Amino acid sequence: MTTIAPSELFQTEKEDLISGSEAIALACALADVDVITAYPIRPYDTVMQYVSKLKADGVFDCDFIVAESEHSQFEIVKHASSVGARTFCGSSGVGWFYAFEAITVTAGLRMPVVAMVGNRALDDPGAFGTEHNDALAVRDLGWMLYWVATAQEALDTALLAWRVAEDPNVLLPMAISCDGSFLTHSQAIVNVPTSDQVQKYLPPYDRGKLQLHPDNPITVAPQVNEDWLMEIRRQSDEAMQRSVSVIRDAYEDFKKTFNRGDPSPFIEEYMTEDAEIIIVGMGTLALPVKVAIRRLREAGRKIGFVRVKFFRPFPTEELRQVLGSSKAVCVVDRDYSFGSPSFAGVLFHELRSALYSLENRPMMLNFIAGLGGREVHVNDVNHMVDIVQKAVDTGKIEQESTWIGVRE
Amino acid sequence: MSTVAVEVVYRGIFQKTLARNIVRTIVFAARKEGKIGTAFGRYGDSPERNGIPAKQFAVVADDPEELDETLARYEPTEVDVTINVDDTLCKGVESWAWYGLQPINQLTKPDGTLIVTSWQDADSLIRDMHQKDAPIGLSIVKGTVSFSGLWVYKDDHTDVRILGTLAKVCPQLVSLESMLEAIQEQMDNETKVASAQKSFDLASVRPVEPGEGNPETPYKFELPGWKTMEEGVVIRGIEAGAGFRGGDGGYQPVRSEVFKKYSTRSMRPVINFETCIKCTLCWLQCPDTCFDVTPDGLYDANMESCCGCGVCEAVCPVPDCVTMVSEADFEDNNSQYEMWQEDKQGYNSWMTALVDKQKAETRTHGFHHVGGYAEEISEMTEA
Missing domain, CATH: 3.40.50.920 (Rossmann fold)
Known part of the structure; x- marks a missing residue:
């Protein structure tokens, strides 16, 4: 959607002292994400702060929409994804839960939204520290779920996430979980790749025949009954099964392009x-x-x-x-x-x-x-x-x- | 294994950028020597509240493996250097989380160093600090405590003056050359490099022996276990009417015994009971209900509750009736009203002297700091 010359910032590979949240914000800029929605809740809000700073500093351009709630925040990226925009959003704790209706339809409609969950204890009692029950709640819904351990891995996994989620054989959303505080608020030395490397690794998002567009008249998400539903669920099941080999291939390619990574993408x-x-x-x-x-x-x-x-x-x-x-x-x-x-x-x-x-x-x-x-x-x-x-x-x-x- | 840890103890919001500049520059300087590091703020302090003591850390190690444990913690168990950027924090640190009062030197390793920015002398700072059973060093960076207004960074060279001092007192962290290189790279300002060099040249350490300092035991908060804690996330309220003395007896509200927050205070109000017109504004507007109503209808600020925000001073309609003065001039939380009752003339001259001193000083508590600090830089760097 938006086009902008790659920032000078990403012309050469360099290292920086950044938090996991900053790493994911940088990944958004490197991946030239089109639509980013935000609604503040700690510790996820550190990502939206850095995204808005990168946009304000002219490092990259995107439609940055601060919604009036998490529910709207996730609805907006779902719709943007349907028209072919690369998307990013995120939340934490009960904010993630407030978006739950939108979260489940995103997977149901096969929208490759990438989200960051800054893991946070669910209320009550109100607490800020990390706990994994927030992100885990989507485990049955068709979201791919990943837990990172370092700021470097946060950046790398975000790039991998768009590549896998937007793959025509997958088309499922993916959530990247970052432990609140330990990742979102600790700055570590991170290698930031170049735009060229990322462009080579990450093809543009192409929704093909599923793209909602006047030239491609389709109806998305009609009401169905028991005569349709099981087949639709079976498709999602198959897409999740297919994702295993897509992840494996995408990770091999990642290691070749960026010269780092573990033997396995999964463990x-x-x-x-x-x-x-x-x-x-x-x-x-x-x-x-x-x-x-x-x-x-x-x-x-x-x-x-x-x-x-x-x-x-x-x-x-x-x-x-x-x-x-x-x-x-x-x-x-x-x-x-x-x-x-x-x-x-x-x-x-x-x-x-x-x-x-x-x-x-x-x-x-x-x-x-x-x-x-x-x-x-x-x-x-x-x-x-x-x-x-x-x-x-x-x-x-x-x-x-x-x-x-x-x-x- | 040679991990070096540094903590910066600072006033939330007002000194956040100052603390961040210090810890980040340490890591970049260490990077110049092939070491690896992390910089982070203590999560429990965030989102920061005005003036509440907060911490940021820099931890530097020879290799990533050594850093692993640090990265999954809120704070290191001990540090080589504690940097205190507001001398009133020498009295102790009470974070946003309920930790009770942590002595300023609690994490400082035996033979480690405490760096303080202050115009006070060593003896006066040591009187405020809690005793420790191991020796440490005290290094004073002479200067006015660097406070700005809300979210405004006061670039008065305090960050680089501390970094220069740090390179001197903790040579195992990084060399002066690496520190100066990192300052130039991060701040792109040669006068700041010069300030760091000057502080390095001037820095000295005064040994603090075990037994020196405040002998009090800092107050603690005992956390209950799951079997003794009330179920349903409940905290019992204070009984209705508690503290009400009735009749002309005044009113002294009952306050939580476990939650004190006076280490938030860098300044405290002193009250002129003679000019008070009993308008009630301080009592009404105080966000922490710290004003006790005395039997004669005057208002006595309870220093166990006062967070030092200065609202009472701002709302008081009588000139110099409520004046915020430096916390550094106090060693207890005693009632001013009782002092005044015992010796009115003595109280008045003590209070007036404090008010006059404050008028001559540039100290602020951050809440309504008015700029103008360029002239302070040369005065401090020469000191």
Whole structure:
């Protein structure tokens, strides 16, 4: 839609000291996003601040619309996406929930909106710290869901997100989750790619025959009944299944273009090769866990870590492969699912379901930790590992799910 | 392993850009030496409130692995250098979150350094600081506390003068050359580079031994566990009528014992009880209901509650009846009304001296700062 000469800012590769939110705002400029909508809620609002600054500074141009609520904010990008605009928006906590009707129709209509969720505890009580239940709530709706751990990964994943979401074989929205505070408000050294690299990697969004346009008269979203609905759902299911190989290809291409990335787009493995106990978690939890593992390894303990990056599509195959040879899996949830099968966390149940068909299933223990942004320290990690080790040694799980760092 | 951490303790909003300039420049300077770093504000302090003590940090390490743990924390467990950009914070730091009062030197490592911008001398600052069981160094950057109005940055070289001092007192962080290079690159201003160099040359450290300083135990807030906390996200209110003395007894509202916020204060009101016309405006307008009604209908500002916003001074219709004066001149929160009752003449001359001193000073509490600071720069850099 809008065209502008690439900013001088992006002529050469350079490094900058920026937060995860700034990294995503820069990705919006690099990807030349057409329509960005905003409505303030902490910690997501840091992204809209940087986007509006980049626009005001003339780094890039876009239609930047501050809506009157999150619901409108997500409605606007859904409609913009239908006419062929590359879009971005985002929210946090209960703001994300207020947009829920728009969020579910965005996926239902196959609109490749990219959103950033600055993870925040849901009200009540009103709190600002990170908790994953906000973003997780869309897990059944056809949104691809990703958790990043560093500011660099935030920038990189945003570029990947438009590439995958807008792929004609996918056309599904994608949410990038960034832990409030630890990512949204911490500045780290980030490599910022050039416009040329990004243009080479990210083709223009082409909605083809599905684009709403006077030259292509179509009706989008008519009312249907039971005689249509199941087929429509099956299409979304198939698109999500197809996304797995699209993600894989897009990630390989990413690594070639930008010269960085992990072996797998879906999970990050850390010291898993010979690990007897493997910790699994998402987001910035990786940072203290890795520090703890390095120290445990020095003491001769065989502990590893897997960070789940894509929660949707869920990396079942990858996880079976890496966890299948371990003795026990220690799942750390920065979320809760009250009344769930084991009164445990969401990731734990998903993971147990994914591993159920393995012939030799590892023991599985769950830990609820870091809710509302409470810090997870190295000592907390050691404590969890000790509990899991005891289960391994005795062959008995005393308690499936344990709350860590909660005051009795 | 050589991770170096620096914290900047500052007044929310008024000194935010100042703090940000300091921590970011530290990381860029370290980058010049091939190190890696992170700069961040403590999340619990944001969104910032006027004058509330807040913190920003810079952490520098030799490699990314060392930084990992820092990046998932709100604040480091200890720092090599604490930078305090408002000397009244030497009395303690009470953040936006309910942490109780944190001594200014709490995170400063043994043999670490506390840098303070102040016109006060070392002895006077040390009297305010809580005692620590390990020695630290105190380095004073002489100058007027850098306060601007809301969201206005006062570019009076305080940032670079601190950075120059930092390079001297913490050589393991970065060399002076890297610091000056980063300042030039980030700020593009040669006079600021010169100010940093000058501060480096002038910087000295006064050792603070264990046992020196304020012997009081800073107040704490005990957090309940999930079994003892009331369910339903409930906080019990104060009983109706509590604090009401009845008749001519005045009114002294009951205040929460666990939530104090007086470290927010960089200035406090002093009251001339002789000229008060009992108009009630201070009592009505105070956002923290800190005015107690005395039995004779005067108003006594309760210093356990006052956040130092200066609204009382602004609304008082009588000249010099309520005057905001520097918090640095006080060592307790005692009642001014009681002082006046005990010795009216003594109180009046003490109060008048404070008011006169304030009129001669350039200190502000930020809420209604009026510009004009260029002339301050040379005065401070020569000091």
